[in-house]
Amino acid sequence: xxxxxxxxxxxxxxxxxxxxxxxxxxxxxxxxxxxxxxxxxxxxxxxxxxxxxxxxxxxxxxxxxxxxxxxxxxxxxxxxxxxxxxxxxxxxxxxxxxxxxxxxxxxxxxxxxxxxxxxxxxxxxxxxxxxxxxxxxxxxxxxxxxxxxxxxxxxxxxxxxxxxxxxxxxxxxxxxxxxxxxxxxxxxxxxxxxxxxxxxxxxxxxxxxxxxxxxxxxxxxxxxx
Amino acid sequence: xxxxxxxxxxxxxxxxxxxxxxxxxxxxxxxxxxxxxxxxxxxxxxxxxxxxxxxxxxxxxxxxxxxxxxxxxxxxxxxxxxxxxxxxxxxxxxxxxxxxxxxxxxxxxxxxxxxxxxxxxxxxxxxxxxxxxxxxxxxxxxxxxxxxxxxxxxxxxxxxxxxxxxxxxxxxxxxxxxxxxxxxxxxxxxxxxxxxxxxxxxxxxxxxxxxxxxxxxxxxxxxxxxxxxxxxxxxxxxxxxxxxxxxxxxxxxxxxxxxxxxxxxxxxxxxxxxxxxxxxxxxxxxxxxxxxxxxxxxxxxxxxxxxxxxxxxxxxxxxxxxxxx
Numbered sequence: 001x002x003x004x005x006x007x008x009x010x011x012x013x014x015x016x017x018x019x020x021x022x023x024x025x026x027x028x029x030x031x032x033x034x035x036x037x038x039x040x041x042x043x044x045x046x047x048x049x050x051x052x053x054x055x056x057x058x059x060x061x062x063x064x065x066x067x068x069x070x071x072x073x074x075x076x077x078x079x080x081x082x083x084x085x086x087x088x089x090x091x092x093x094x095x096x097x098x099x100x101x102x103x104x105x106x107x108x109x110x111x112x113x114x115x116x117x118x119x120x121x122x123x124x125x126x127x128x129x130x131x132x133x134x135x136x137x138x139x140x141x142x143x144x145x146x147x148x149x150x151x152x153x154x155x156x157x158x159x160x161x162x163x164x165x166x167x168x169x170x171x172x173x174x175x176x177x178x179x180x181x182x183x184x185x186x187x188x189x190x191x192x193x194x195x196x197x198x199x200x201x202x203x204x205x206x207x208x209x210x211x212x213x214x215x216x217x218x219x220x221x222x223x224x225x
Numbered sequence: 226x227x228x229x230x231x232x233x234x235x236x237x238x239x240x241x242x243x244x245x246x247x248x249x250x251x252x253x254x255x256x257x258x259x260x261x262x263x264x265x266x267x268x269x270x271x272x273x274x275x276x277x278x279x280x281x282x283x284x285x286x287x288x289x290x291x292x293x294x295x296x297x298x299x300x301x302x303x304x305x306x307x308x309x310x311x312x313x314x315x316x317x318x319x320x321x322x323x324x325x326x327x328x329x330x331x332x333x334x335x336x337x338x339x340x341x342x343x344x345x346x347x348x349x350x351x352x353x354x355x356x357x358x359x360x361x362x363x364x365x366x367x368x369x370x371x372x373x374x375x376x377x378x379x380x381x382x383x384x385x386x387x388x389x390x391x392x393x394x395x396x397x398x399x400x401x402x403x404x405x406x407x408x409x410x411x412x413x414x415x416x417x418x419x420x421x422x423x424x425x426x427x428x429x430x431x432x433x434x435x436x437x438x439x440x441x442x443x444x445x446x447x448x449x450x451x452x453x454x455x456x457x458x459x460x461x462x463x464x465x466x467x468x469x470x471x472x473x474x475x476x477x478x479x480x481x482x483x484x485x486x487x488x489x490x491x492x493x494x495x496x497x498x499x500x501x502x503x504x505x506x507x508x509x510x511x512x513x514x515x516x517x518x519x520x521x522x523x524x525x526x527x528x529x530x531x532x533x534x535x536x537x538x539x540x541x542x543x544x545x546x547x548x549x550x
Contacts, residue, residue, distance in 0.1 A: 124315070126313055126315050126317035127317045130311070148319070224362040225364050
């Protein structure tokens, strides 16, 4: 048998790999969704309340900033374990890819929020003033000017975050989340079936490349500078 | 249209208080193009930011188009700002929007229905000479074109006042002239009151009806150009009609003589200078400002009979200033 036939005869590849791929995609897509939903407003609030923002509130900024720093400092694998009670309470079980979405989102939100804050800060203050000068409210200005002007950079940051989530999802897999990370570890590390491990890594690479490609395309599409 | 009364703005910094504006009182009538000149740090930017209420004055009152802007609530202020158009040095166009969308933005904010917005945007593009370029993104426009879009955006909500903060400082001289002509054209057609902040006296010469000179947060001088330029000893006039710097020999002094008014006055002054045997003209300038001719000369006078020479020049109707640095 050639190596190719051998691969196709391996049930870990033909059955487990597609399943694990779907689980990983599920974890990444859903956790990215929640990350954007929470991280974008959080980053904008950080920008607005920070020094030089449109509504500086030093105390609020200090608190949010500390929370974000703590969230980013805790190693992800430990965050998953710390969050088990929360996950159990919210999802019902700490196991399975659906349960992994919660710690993944919690881990990625502070990361993305910081990227959003940085992107927002790059919008020229003059543009913000121009919007306020025509009578726009802060909320309206934030959506219509900060988000819109920073969109290429926000998309680039989101791409980076999604790719980080692919990596995190492998870790989440290792502690009960399933997915490609789990497959690679159980077969490659515990059963010495290196072919499965390589196959899982190749699929992960393909996912990462695809996300980067789509992210670049999207960022370029909205960039008129 | 704009009334400032005893305006003060003090900033608290780590190294103590900084007085940016120190008792500014100024009245700008409707339809006037008023230049505010001064070196950087004189308080020009703070002044314009107080007019827009981007800064609140420490004390004093700012009345624009009948509204006391310094006491308005946030919501009232948003309304009041629609009556004030602002043109920026760096234009500050929204780069993610087309020229037309930039001009439409203030209209959208003001709640103008979409169909009406499109008509108004087309009118404004025509007004600033950019008809047909509405679909271009700012990155595809030249510096002058961008500023035209900036002016159109500032005019979108039909403001009573147009504030221009160094509108031409980032432009070359030919484009500067076009933009200034556009500003004047807009004033003539719409009767809008215009305030131009600038460090370039050439801008005032070219477009303003009146000017105010600021230094260290205070008004040094203010008035219609026609009055200012003929005022003896006027710093503003000096700034508007500068005489080139030229050195002078030992035992001789440099004095400055000036005259202003109609052509006859200038001719008379020239005659007096030309027929004065002991004074030599070393530099001079003649300009027409606000419809008034103004001439200024630096004369090189021997120390010995200085008093006699100056007496004769004064008698001929020239304003004389001694000890010109």
